[in-house]
Amino acid sequence: MMSQSAPKFSSTGTQATRIVGVLTIVVMTWVVISGLVFTPADVVQGESVRIMYVHVPSAWIAYLAFIVTAIASAFYIFAKRHSLGFDRVAGASAEVGVMFMVITLVTGSLWGRLTWGEFWQWDPRLTTTAFLLVTYIGYLAVRRLDGSIEQRARRSAVIALLAVLEIPLVHFSVVFWRSLHQRATILDPNGDVKMDGLMLFTLFSGVVGFTLVFVWLILHRQRTMLLSDLANQSGLDAAILARQNESVSN
């Protein structure tokens, strides 16, 4: 079993996380004010367009989180020194990604009710997104299976490398198939972005703000995972020591 050194920190916060935290508050405050007050209503959707400033950034950050999970998993598997730090980053990123994916689906459902007239339809985009969410919930479940920390890291890394292949399927589902969901506006293949200037700026601000939230959460979460792994490890070491003492005394 790979030994782990004791942590050099007494809390999960550092100077870096505090700076990221303050930046997050500043940017998100701007997004909320601009999204609710400054940006105009849409000519067709009316006020419900404001849901976009949460829905789109949360979807992008969910993608980003799952890609980070795959990259960290690849580093764990393919690097010569199988550092468990990569595994913890992968796990933390997947947890945060699932949270953002849930936000995406909830806000999307609210927008769908106001625009389409339905909370949910099994169209290609919604179905593949739901499938992606279920896959990563499964990934998190696998991480909680019995076994050593190394077994957890190996199993989940393989799943992460396969699961990330779903992301292009979700993103391009509106291109491959006819979907009720509209096609991409910002990542339009023709590069023709048809969005009001302030709406676009607020949307990008939302992406920056949500990215900062993502980074802040990952930094804290992977450290709590390290503490949790060390606690489990010390419990196991204590149990082995107790059994050894018993055998000696007998």
Next chain:
Amino acid sequence: MDLTPRPESQAPKRRRWMPIIILSLVGVGGVVIVTQFLSSAIDYYCNVDEVGVRSGCDTTNRLRVQGTVEQGSLAKLNNTTNFTLVFNGKSLDVKYSGDPGGVFQECVSVVAHGRLVNGKLESNRIEVKHSNEYEAKNKDRLEESGSAACSQVQG
């Protein structure tokens, strides 16, 4: 007995390229299946010009038909909404039981669910299909944007 560790070159090497090849094959296989074999099975709707023509858009089945609500065709009578869907030069009359409500209006793309009866779609569900364009609500530009949407989608 010699207990010195064996040189690294003698240790069995793990084939690290195998997972990469397997992942690549899975990826390529997935792309082929998605782009070549699943299109007609997963498409959410038929366009107006495909009704009775395209596989899966048979007139005997319950249909989801996509088109633009033709300008000037919308008429509400008692508890019924009548309008014409147009797409790619073809049109289809729709009779909807009730008021679609929401952002339903002329010149927007909709998906109407229903059955064809005497060449008219009797619908019990209307979904407004929003485009990927976002434009500020502005009285001066409202009329212009509406007519632009009609001319764009009707093709």
